[in-house]
Amino acid sequence: MSANEISLPPFGVAVEPSRAASFARETGFLTAPEDPPLCYPAVWLTSPEILNAVERICAEARCAPVHEKQRFVYDSPLRFGAQYRLSVVLRREAEPERLAITARVETEEGACVARVETLLRLVSRAVLEEAGA
Numbered sequence: 001m002s003a004n005e006i007s008l009p010p011f012g013v014a015v016e017p018s019r020a021a022s023f024a025r026e027t028g029f030l031t032a033p034e035d036p037p038l039c040y041p042a043v044w045l046t047s048p049e050i051l052n053a054v055e056r057i058c059a060e061a062r063c064a065p066v067h068e069k070q071r072f073v074y075d076s077p078l079r080f081g082a083q084y085r086l087s088v089v090l091r092r093e094a095e096p097e098r099l100a101i102t103a104r105v106e107t108e109e110g111a112c113v114a115r116v117e118t119l120l121r122l123v124s125r126a127v128l129e130e131a132g133a
Contacts, residue, residue, distance in 0.1 A: 004092040006053055010085045013044045013105070017080050036078040041105060041116045042070065044086055050101070053090055057099060058122065061092075065099060065120035073115045083108055097122040 015036045024037050044050075058065055078084075087104045098121045105114040 006057075006090045008049055008053060008088045008090070010087040010106075011047070011049055013047075013084050013086045014082065015040060015078050015080050019043060020080070036080060038072055038074070039070070040078060041072060041086075041103065041114060042118075044105075045088075045101065045103065045116070045118060047086075050088055050090075053088075054099065054101075054120070057090065057092065061097075061122055062125045063097070063122040064125055066123050068098060068119040068121045070119070071117045075112050075114065078105075078113065084113060085110075092122075097124075 020036045020040055023040060023043055027037065027039065029037070054065060085106045085108065087106070089102050091100045091102070092098075093100055098119055101116075101118040101120070103116040103118075104112060105116070106112055
């Protein structure tokens with residue numbers, strides 16, 4: 001692992017039906033979904049473990065993260081009530097300056113359920129201050 005890469009210890013996650021329903025409403029669904037929304041792992045990416053790592057990286061780089069893109073690839077569907085393990089790697093990229101977050105969702109037995117990729121553009125705080133943002 002390079003100095004520009006941080007691997008977080010895996011941690012437990014689950015699809016909570018009430019959170020999935022509110023997330024679905026927040027993202028444009030009018031009714032609660034019968035299945036978890038395909039982009040539901042984005043909820044897990046806001047966990048304190050991940051947000052703290054992103055905040056540390058951004059503080060050290062004197063930058064602000066701006067969401068660039070996200071991708072979800074499934075080997076099997078998420079299930080309400082199932083327990084999963086989330087493994088996350090954060091990697092700084094230089095050209096362009098950004099933070100790549102890759103996550104792997106696995107069953108408790110270790111089978112891959114999904115892979116999630118998120119790219120955050122790292123924008124210099126000095127540039128933002130000059131622009132008055």
